[in-house]
Amino acid sequence: MAWTWRFEKSDGTEVEPAVEPEEFTTQGDAESWIGEEWRALLEGGVDQVRLFEDDEEIYEGPMSLRAAADAS
Numbered sequence: 001m002a003w004t005w006r007f008e009k010s011d012g013t014e015v016e017p018a019v020e021p022e023e024f025t026t027q028g029d030a031e032s033w034i035g036e037e038w039r040a041l042l043e044g045g046v047d048q049v050r051l052f053e054d055d056e057e058i059y060e061g062p063m064s065l066r067a068a069a070d071a072s
Contacts, residue, residue: 001025002023002024002025002054003023003025003051003052003058004021005017006050006051007021007046007049008049008062009048010047010064010066015046017044018040018041019040019041021033027051030051031051034049042065042066046065047064048062048063048066049062049065050062050063051063
């Protein structure tokens, strides 16, 4: 099993992240990484992310990084 992030603009277009991602062995590791890197990703042009376990999307719809910025 591999957990990976897809990085997108707000319109759903995939973009290259400013921070080099990796494949994670657990969902918790993937979520911890995004928790540490979301500001750098947002500053680098990523508006939202999607988490996948292999080819299956984990959350329904994308997770906005802008919402996290507004909450902090």
